[in-house]
Amino acid sequence: MQHAKCTSDGKLWEALPFSQLEQTLLETKRLNLLCAECDEFAWFRKESRHGHPPHFCARHDPECSLKVDYIISDDQRDDVTTEEDQVAAGDTIIVRLDQEQGGQVEVKDVLSPPKEGQGEGGRTFIIKGKNRESSQQFTLRRILHRLVQSPKFRESNSNIIFYKNAKDIMLSGQVSDIVCGFEKITKNKHDGKTMFYWGPIASSRKTSDGKVWLNSGSQYSSVSVTIFADIAQEFLTLFDVDELEDLAGAYVLVAGRCHFTGNGEGKPVIWCGTSKFIFVRKYKAKSFLV
Template sequence: MQHARCTIDNKVWEAEHFSVLLEPNLENMRRNLVCAECGEFAWFRRASRHGRPPHFCAHHMDNCGLRVEYVAIGEQRDDATTQEEELNAGDSIIVHLDQEHGGQIDVNELQHPPTPGVGSGGRAFVVPGGERETAQQFTMRRILLRLVQSPMFRNSNRQLILYRKDEEVLVSGAVRDVVAGFMDITTERHSERQMLYWGPIASAGMTADGKLWLNSSDRHQGVSVAIFDDVVDEFLKMFGVNDLEDLTGAHILVAGTCYYARTGKPVIWCGSPRYIVVRRYRDARLQVGI
């Protein structure tokens, strides 16, 4: 996509002209981009080492005339239908964070949704303090997939339990109570609260103290996810990130605590690469790895 609108100056920018803006002006403006036609979240990618020129992308509305099909790397095209059907099962969701393995974000890995009661897709768990019930073993990646695809899931009463290790519970409760989109974060409900947070990333960068910052758009309250300096290298290796531009436009899901900076901006601290997952997109017309 060659053009996008910046809500700061309400100007429709051409990608090459946008790319020569000086920092920090470019950084500020790239957090305020929308599709020039439908107004949905857009992001900017600088020229790549593979020879791709600077360009814009967006999560367009279905009826947008500029709509381009984007493929979420590592998923099948028919996943959405299958996932929606599973929402009616009513099973609890179990996630063991010590079993999260990240994954190469630039590799197509076919992931078939588990069938309850078959193989590793459905297991019986005893939920502490509750009665024996059927629960599905999920990963952070599968939870993020559902959050992106399904408003029904975001607002559901399905019970979600995240184990830090063994039987040590990190997060527990109904999805709608323990998961928050960046746009929905409030001081009253989320300040200093440990839960799951998710949303899109407009830019990523390192600070002098070695932390990696994943920054959302101002439209999404300018939420930033801070990955501690002592786990940055592990995070980048875990997700196969060689260029921070690979993270722009991605959706992320992170288990962490939300704090408010002096500027009033929400900041979510992530202390382990196993507590975060990245869902990256590419143009369906392009080859994987470009």
């Protein structure tokens, strides 16, 4: 896509002059982009090391005439049938965070200090009692896929349990209560609250202290997800991030505590301290030259 609308200056931008903006200005403006036709979330991608020119992409409304600039996910599982992802009424969804991405890395407890003797249990997962018949196990990948695809799922009262290891629950409740879209984050409801948060990323960068910041756009509460320096490299490796620009336009699902900066007057930041609590679904454009 060659053009995008920037809500911070009201201008229609072409990709090349946009790419030549002064860095700070570019980083601000790229958080405020919309498709010029349908007003849906758009993002800017700098020229890549592989030689793709700078360009814009957007989610697009289904009716949008620019939708020909089709985006594909690099997620193989996008081919899964929706049937497989259906949740039967009354079913409880189980997510085992310690099994995310192979389960080789120990899940660090970012919520409270670890208790002695915990986290040493076996890897066999047992669903007890009456839940045995009515539970199904999901991965973060599947949860994010459903959130993106199904507005109904976002608002559903399906029960969901996130286990941090074989025995201990990290978070449980109804989907609508413990999973929140970026655009719905408010200071009153979410400041200081640990939940699963999800939404699209407009830009990302690494600060000199080694943290990786994933920034959402202005229509998504300008939320940032901060990945601690000690897991930054692991995170980038797990999600096969070649260069940080690859994350523009990706969807993220992350568990962490939300804090509003500036004593609550600033913007929301979600802190992520373990790579098991985050899933990223990258996008790449099928065609750059529409």
